Structure formats: structure tokens, C-alpha cells
Amino acid sequence: MLSADRLEWVGGWGEVLGDAGYVYRPSTLEGIREIFGEARAGEVPVALRGAGCSYGDAALRAESVVMDLSRMDRILAWDRETGIIDLEPGVTLRRLWRFVLGDGWWPPVVTGTMETSVGGCLAMNVHGKNNWARGTFGEHCLEFDLVTADGALRTVRRNDDPETFNAVVGSFGMLGVITRARLQMKKITSGLVEAKAVAAPDLETLLRLTDEAKDQWEYVVGWIDAFPKGRKLGRGLLHFARHLEPGEDAEPAQTLRAEAQDLPEDVFMMPKSAMWRLIKPFTNRPGMKWINRLKYFSGATLGEGAVYRQTFAEFSFLLDYVPNWKRIYRPGGLIQHQSFVPVDKAEAVFRRQLEACHKARQPAFLGVLKRHRPDDCLMGHGLDGFSLALDFPVVAGRRERLWQLVRTMAEDVVDAGGRFYAAKDAAIPGELYRASFREDQVERLLALKAELDPCAVLRTALGDRLLGN
Amino acid sequence: MKTTWQTALIVGASSGIGAALVKRLAAQGCRVAAVARRSDKLENLVVGAHAAGGGGEVLPYVADVRDAQSVPELFATITGDLGGLDLVIYAAGVMHPVQFEEYETVKDLEMLRINLSGAVAWLNPAAQRFGRLKKGTIVGIGSVAGDRGRSGSPVYNTSKAGLHTYLEALRNRVGRYGVKVVTIKPGFVDTAMTRGLPGLFWLISADRAAEVILKKARKGVVTAYVPGRWRLVMLIIRSMPSFIFRRLKV
Numbered sequence: 001m002l003s004a005d006r007l008e009w010v011g012g013w014g015e016v017l018g019d020a021g022y023v024y025r026p027s028t029l030e031g032i033r034e035i036f037g038e039a040r041a042g043e044v045p046v047a048l049r050g051a052g053c054s055y056g057d058a059a060l061r062a063e064s065v066v067m068d069l070s071r072m073d074r075i076l077a078w079d080r081e082t083g084i085i086d087l088e089p090g091v092t093l094r095r096l097w098r099f100v101l102g103d104g105w106w107p108p109v110v111t112g113t114m115e116t117s118v119g120g121c122l123a124m125n126v127h128g129k130n131n132w133a134r135g136t137f138g139e140h141c142l143e144f145d146l147v148t149a150d151g152a153l154r155t156v157r158r159n160d161d162p163e164t165f166n167a168v169v170g171s172f173g174m175l176g177v178i179t180r181a182r183l184q185m186k187k188i189t190s191g192l193v194e195a196k197a198v199a200a201p202d203l204e205t206l207l208r209l210t211d212e213a214k215d216q217w218e219y220v221v222g223w224i225d226a227f228p229k230g231r232k233l234g235r236g237l238l239h240f241a242r243h244l245e246p247g248e249d250a251e252p253a254q255t256l257r258a259e260a261q262d263l264p265e266d267v268f269m270m271p272k273s274a275m276w277r278l279i280k281p282f283t284n285r286p287g288m289k290w291i292n293r294l295k296y297f298s299g300a301t302l303g304e305g306a307v308y309r310q311t312f313a314e315f316s317f318l319l320d321y322v323p324n325w326k327r328i329y330r331p332g333g334l335i336q337h338q339s340f341v342p343v344d345k346a347e348a349v350f351r352r353q354l355e356a357c358h359k360a361r362q363p364a365f366l367g368v369l370k371r372h373r374p375d376d377c378l379m380g381h382g383l384d385g386f387s388l389a390l391d392f393p394v395v396a397g398r399r400e401r402l403w404q405l406v407r408t409m410a411e412d413v414v415d416a417g418g419r420f421y422a423a424k425d426a427a428i429p430g431e432l433y434r435a436s437f438r439e440d441q442v443e444r445l446l447a448l449k450a451e452l453d454p455c456a457v458l459r460t461a462l463g464d465r466l467l468g469n
Numbered sequence: 470m471k472t473t474w475q476t477a478l479i480v481g482a483s484s485g486i487g488a489a490l491v492k493r494l495a496a497q498g499c500r501v502a503a504v505a506r507r508s509d510k511l512e513n514l515v516v517g518a519h520a521a522g523g524g525g526e527v528l529p530y531v532a533d534v535r536d537a538q539s540v541p542e543l544f545a546t547i548t549g550d551l552g553g554l555d556l557v558i559y560a561a562g563v564m565h566p567v568q569f570e571e572y573e574t575v576k577d578l579e580m581l582r583i584n585l586s587g588a589v590a591w592l593n594p595a596a597q598r599f600g601r602l603k604k605g606t607i608v609g610i611g612s613v614a615g616d617r618g619r620s621g622s623p624v625y626n627t628s629k630a631g632l633h634t635y636l637e638a639l640r641n642r643v644g645r646y647g648v649k650v651v652t653i654k655p656g657f658v659d660t661a662m663t664r665g666l667p668g669l670f671w672l673i674s675a676d677r678a679a680e681v682i683l684k685k686a687r688k689g690v691v692t693a694y695v696p697g698r699w700r701l702v703m704l705i706i707r708s709m710p711s712f713i714f715r716r717l718k719v
Binding site for chain 1: 541545548549551552553554594597598601602603604
């Protein structure tokens, strides 16, 4: 019997999905094995959890053991000459970049928040604003140690066993616990990037400028104002950035200090910890419509064409400017729908998505566009195309309509040969998720699951939903 | 704000108000764990819920509320099987007939074990769980009989008064976390417990009682008399000075 003392409410980051789980926080390999043993004896499933940054139900399962790996956060080895680092899964990107920066290195792929964990980044095979240029997080992993539900430990190397490697990376914690990851960092000569902002008056221009920029700039990200209709539909702002070349930064030793990267304490003269309270009264359709409009016009006038320098952290971790910004969506929380669509169909699909949002009277409060490339991950979301991430508030009484909207958009994505992002998902029906892959991909994952976890100990609400358990 | 429940646990589910609560919740699409001693009665509830449709499901668990030792493990099993727990109702209760001059300690203590100790055994883990998760509804089926100490049934009155006080204390403990603790005080309900008793009035069916109880629990009221007219009656009875009350033939 699991101890009632372990019972906690375990929620998704978006504060929409959550359940009661028996939370264990191991700090060692032996601790992990003990938990697996206890779970097997009690025939209770185990859901893996990193930093809890997945928006939906990826790191939770009702009445199950939740293995929270955040205490396994040691840096095990670091070679400042080669930039190769060995880490435990609970190390956050915040800890990682602050550790390697001083030696002139940077994680080659980072998420929009620095609070994600290395284990979570591998389990979801996350991407950053440089997906076209650098691929996914998993592409910079050389090897990892994997503990399966029977307690067995194996080292999986990309070069020796690419099939298992690429199946585990991106398998949202269904195959085993990564207890050590070896990552290759990227060499940098400055703590700054050179960035440029450009406005696009419509969706077609936004996609064209993004595509043109992808080979000139390492980082390319677009923000979409999802409120306008008609010819202004899909208007937005693009931000490009590149690392500085040797010699461009007059004081590299200064900019490579972790303290020099710290995000500003105040935003618009307000303590950033209080910002969400200021924004919350405007978190409704009229309010967000005006905020989006204001952002677009200020970008299109004051910021248009501006070239400026920023620290890596300032450019990379936009989601950390306003701590706890998700609270603006309380009490209902938020979901995000991020779909990946091939280049030739992206404009039509995204146009239909934005129009569907208007028709359903559910305009997205935030929209983000990125350019992607295919990856080797078995259940990867990468393809040669674009992704559009749309944030929706969840409001009591309108939830079913929102879920129907997500379904409608997802059906269109599948028809276009697109993909979805498990880290963000909370609402896509399993049959549509599976239909976004070739049949043999899902079969291969399930076969590997049967081989590595024959008793199906590792389960999450997301896994049950998407894989149809 | 009204509450919706997807999962519920009814202790004392085989007959009377408990069985009626199971049927109503299952008919509303709820997954209900039904705990009682009599497996045949539980099986009838499972079959009945299935036949009635409504989308709900009844999961039967045979257990004796006098066995407090077995509760923690069974409680954990039930929450695992249900996949969560939103509502717990303690409906188990007995009222042994006692003669006016009868002092049968064994019989009296058994009443306390079923009506009060059993409630403590089942509602303690529920309160601990709901308090930690900061959500959930606990309902205890007390009685109007618990409002005064009648000469005719000293221990039954005591068991229900104890239950009321225990529920109030739970409410004071976990109410601050958003957990609802509802005390239900039914009057005369047409069940096996009351059948054949003299002097019954305002008799309502178990199904009607269950309907009102769920309505009150959804609203999260603190104390509800069922039916509501008992509130006024009991206000008068509770206000009655002791020297007058002891002269009444009740």
C-alpha cells in the first residue's frame, strides 16, 4: 500500500489538468530502483516528472506514483575544453547555462523558459528558437543512462544504438528514466546576441520573412497577433538573432559572466514578480485584443528594423520576464495548441486555424511562430515546415467548445501531414496524435515499450491519452 | 458554486439512504464505490446501475465498518480503483430497539462502533486526503435524534450527536482548505431501520432523502435537515429547557 503521506495534488503547468498522485522524490539511482520495486509490488503505475513545465498531463497520472526527479540535479562531469557535460536529469537549463557560460559555452538548444529540466527536455525532445539551425535538444545529446522499470541500468549511445536512442528521446517518459545525460555544449565567444526586429502586416509576409531569415540568422521567432481578421489576419513581429563573431564583443569576459545575463528585476518600473497581477485584469478578449494591438503597432513603428544587442538570457528566455505569468489565466488556466505543418501547406492551415478561432469566438491570446526541420526522433514533432503555438484561456462553461476547436484544428493538421508537440498538449484526441505518424512508428514505440517495460509500469495521463492505453 | 462529482464513495451502501445515494449518483454518471457488509445487496446495486444506464458505474467492496483496522488499505484501494475521489458519504448506521429501562451495554457499544467509530475510521482518511489536495466533499448522515438526549434511545442519540460534533470539528479542520463537510440530519425516512416503529410522521422515501442530501451537499451547506421543515421543529426542541424536555414522553 502506498503511504497516504505521499499524496499530493500534481498539476500540469497550464493549471488546467491535474490529479492526486503519490509523489516520490528520489536523489539516487538506488532510490529510483526502490520506488520502481514498490510500484511493481503494489501494481501501481509510475509517472515520471521533471520540472513540471509541460502544459498538460505529461507528468501526472491519477492515483499513481509520481516520480519527481528534480532532486537528481547534480552536475557529474564537465570538460571545459570539449564542452561535454554529464548531468543528472533534474538539472534545470537555468543551472546548466549559468554553469557553462563562464567557460565560453552555451546549451545549443534551450526552451523559452530556463526552468525546464534536462530530463524533461530529452523526454519531450524540446526545440528552441533555432530549430532550423540546430535541431532539437536530443540532437546535442551524445549518450544517456537509462533505468527501466525492472531496475536495470543501461547506457544508450547515439552512435552505438541509434534506434533505441532515438526512440527514448521524445518518448515522453514511456520507456525508462534517464539518470545521466551527456550533452555537447556550443562554443561561444560572447554572452551577447545581435538581434533584429521586423514587422509583418499579414500571415503570408510573416511566413515568407521567417523562411528568408532562417539561413541568415541562427534564431528566428515570430509573434502573431491572433485577433485581426481579413487582410490583417496573422500579422505579427519577427525577431532574429545571431551569436557575435570573435572580436565583435569588446568585453567578452564581462558578458560571459552569469550575473551579466540576469533578466531585469523590473518591467516597466514594476517589480516583475507583481507583473502578472497588473496584467490579470486585462486577461479577457477585449483586454488582450488591445494589448496585442499595442504590441504590434509599437513593434511596427518604434521597433521596425531595429538592430540591437541583448544577452543570451534576455533573448532566449522570454517566458521568464514575468514570473508566474500563467496566473493571469486563473482560475481556469490555459492550454496551448502547437501544430507543425509542412512548408507548402502552412499558410493555408494556419489561416484556417486563426479563422476557426474567430468563428468559435475563442481567439488565441498569444501566438508564436517558428521554423522547423525534421529530426531523427521516433516520435518527433520535427518536419520541414512551420509551427504555430496558440495560447487559449480555459473558461468554465466554454471548455467543451475549446476542446472541440482544438480537435477541429488538429484534424486539419493531420490532413496536411502535420505533427503535434506532446510537451504542450492537453487536449488532442489520441487517434489524431497517432494519425500524425506513420503506423509503423507508433508500432515500433509500442514494441519497444513491451520490450523495456513489459508490465507497463511507466504510464502518464498523456501517454494513456495519446497512445490509447 | 455547485459542485460536480465524478467519483464517490458511499459507506453503508447496501440499503436505505446509502443504497439510494449509490443509485442516484450512478444515474448521474458518477463512478461510485459502494461499501457494505452484504455482498448480495451490493451486487444488486452493480446490476441495477448497469441496467439503468446513465453512464455511471458501481464498484462493490465488502467490508464491515466495525473493522477499523482494514480501512486505510481499503480506502487506498478504492481511490486507486476509482482513479480519484471527489465525494465521501458515511451512511452506515443502526438503531437497535431498546426498552425504556434497558441498559444493554454490548448492544449499545455496537451502535457506537457502527454509527460513530466507523465514521471516524472512514472519514479520517477522507479528511486527510481532501485537506492535502484542497478539494473534496465529506457528508455524514446524522439524525434529528442527535440534537437532544432522549430517554427512549440514549446511545443512538449519543452516537449521532457525537457524529455531528465530529463532523463540525472536521469542517473546522479542513474547511479552510476548501473542503466541504456537510452534516445531514434526516427526520423519519422509510427504511428498514424505521419500519414498524410507532408514531412516525413526515415520513419520506429513501430516494427522496438521497435527492435532498445530494442537493444540499452540492451547495456545500454546513448542516441540512431532511426534509427542511425539521429545522424549525428541532429549533424549538433544542431551545426547550431541560426541565421541560425531560418530562416529555419521547
